[in-house]
Amino acid sequence: LEDVLKQRRQSLKEKHQAETKEIEAKHENLLEKLKEDFKEKEKQERKNFAEKLGAKQKEMREEMQQKMA
Numbered sequence: 001l002e003d004v005l006k007q008r009r010q011s012l013k014e015k016h017q018a019e020t021k022e023i024e025a026k027h028e029n030l031l032e033k034l035k036e037d038f039k040e041k042e043k044q045e046r047k048n049f050a051e052k053l054g055a056k057q058k059e060m061r062e063e064m065q066q067k068m069a
Helices: 002-068
Strands: none
Touching: none
């Protein structure tokens, strides 16, 4: 009976370790995905800002040309 209990405890321990590793792997994958999403969002925001800045600079250049003419 003691051997059976010992085997059962070992089996449960191994199962728990496997589940813990699986959860840790999922957690790590989630973190990586969040990092990638954040990088992509940041890249898009920079692009949008650059476009707005470029448009504003063009507008200011045109205003200056009109004032100079």
